[in-house]
Amino acid sequence: MQMEQPYGEVNQLGGVFVNGRPLPNAVRIRIVELAQLGIRPCDISRQLRVSHGCVSKILARYNETGSILPGAIGGSKPRVTTPNVVKSIRDYKQADPGIFAWEIRDRLLADGVCDKYNVPSVSSISRILRNKIGNLSQPGQYEGAKPSAPQLPYGPVYPYSYPNAVSPSTAKLGSPPGVAVTAGHVGLSRAWPSVHTVSNILGIRAFMEPSAITGPEGYQPKMEEWASVNRAPFPSSHGLNGIDKSPIEADIKYNQPSPNLTGYVPACAYSASQYGVTACGGASGTYSPHWQSQSAGALSHAGGGAMGQHGHNLHSAMTFKRPPHVGNRKPPSPLSPVGKQQQEVLSGAPGLSGAPTTS
DNA sequence: CTCGTAACGGTTGAT
DNA sequence: GTATCAACCGTTACG
Numbered sequence: 001m002q003m004e005q006p007y008g009e010v011n012q013l014g015g016v017f018v019n020g021r022p023l024p025n026a027v028r029i030r031i032v033e034l035a036q037l038g039i040r041p042c043d044i045s046r047q048l049r050v051s052h053g054c055v056s057k058i059l060a061r062y063n064e065t066g067s068i069l070p071g072a073i074g075g076s077k078p079r080v081t082t083p084n085v086v087k088s089i090r091d092y093k094q095a096d097p098g099i100f101a102w103e104i105r106d107r108l109l110a111d112g113v114c115d116k117y118n119v120p121s122v123s124s125i126s127r128i129l130r131n132k133i134g135n136l137s138q139p140g141q142y143e144g145a146k147p148s149a150p151q152l153p154y155g156p157v158y159p160y161s162y163p164n165a166v167s168p169s170t171a172k173l174g175s176p177p178g179v180a181v182t183a184g185h186v187g188l189s190r191a192w193p194s195v196h197t198v199s200n201i202l203g204i205r206a207f208m209e210p211s212a213i214t215g216p217e218g219y220q221p222k223m224e225e226w227a228s229v230n231r232a233p234f235p236s237s238h239g240l241n242g243i244d245k246s247p248i249e250a251d252i253k254y255n256q257p258s259p260n261l262t263g264y265v266p267a268c269a270y271s272a273s274q275y276g277v278t279a280c281g282g283a284s285g286t287y288s289p290h291w292q293s294q295s296a297g298a299l300s301h302a303g304g305g306a307m308g309q310h311g312h313n314l315h316s317a318m319t320f321k322r323p324p325h326v327g328n329r330k331p332p333s334p335l336s337p338v339g340k341q342q343q344e345v346l347s348g349a350p351g352l353s354g355a356p357t358t359s
Numbered sequence: 360c361t362c363g364t365a366a367c368g369g370t371t372g373a374t
Numbered sequence: 375g376t377a378t379c380a381a382c383c384g385t386t387a388c389g
């Protein structure tokens with residue numbers, strides 16, 4: 001726990017990662033972006049130095065849910081036996097003391113108290129009957145138990161209300177973009193410049209974060225939270241994919257045109273820088289103490305600061321972590337049309353490509 | 360060579 | 375305040 005989660009480890013591809021923790025949001029976004037550009041997962045894996053297993057997983061999830069964000073880590077399950085559910089069970093039991101647990105279960109579904117995703121198991125209902133409703137006469141004192149998530153439909157609907165989320169969140173995560181991207185419509189945008197394209201977001205991020213980031217106290221909302229937050233919208237309300245993606249896709253597409261690509265390059269650059277930093281960091285020591293914030297930091301230099309002073313620093317970082325050894329990273333697929341294209345894309349990112357090729 | 364997936368060791372957060 | 379537990383993480387290795 002004291003895990004300052006310092007440096008993280010290096011995977012077989014030379015990428016830096018923190019075991020047990022999600023990849024930086026920026027990287028996740030990049031994975032999706034690159035995939036959208038038609039770059040193959042294996043190439044994305046190599047370029048970003050993220051295991052193909054991870055790329056596969058992230059893309060699969062994205063295709064499935066439209067979200068690029070990691071799932072909520074830790075904590076207990078939403079807990080289906082909410083006060084409301086317990087109350088209903090009690091009512092059913094009262095109305096019909098001889099009712100079976102499975103019947104209660106059916107009724108919960110029929111009455112819309114629960115849906116198939118959060119309906120308690122028969123055994124749970126039995127337990128509730130036993131433990132909490134042993135004596136019907138006793139009104140449940142159980143009401144107010146769970147303030148949050150009273151009976152969330154799918155779990156995703158977390159009532160989270162970030163108080164001052166805005167600055168902190170943005171600052172801390174450095175990854176909110178993902179949120180914005182995927183769940184722009186949610187409400188999160190509260191502080192967010194609204195949906196905006198990925199690139200924009202990234203760009204924005206670059207600008208915003210620095211300040212925000214620097215400021216934040218230390219605690220971070222954590223990506224997972226965000227995830228949950230933005231996740232909410234997907235499943236239920238709007239069409240997942242359609243809507244979710246649209247923001248992103250649209251953006252990407254928008255960028256797709258070569259020219260645009262360059263435009264969105266900054267994002268790449270920064271993310272790259274982030275990586276570079278982490279990677280190179282080893283040497284420099286800059287590392288990424290907390291990749292999240294760090295990344296933000298990096299990014300801040302890159303984007304926000306226009307890298308002024310840090311420029312050089314960045315450059316060094318930019319080396320894109322091309323490992324010393326690795327002679328020539330497979331000149332990007334010799335031919336695969338895609339390869340070429342992708343290469344451009346990648347290389348498009350200033351900084352990024354530069355280094356690699358050299359080495 | 361690619362890519363999906365299980366195993367693995369890890370972190371997190373609610374209970 | 376500490377332990378458990380169950381969720382997720384990314385990497386690795388296998389197929």
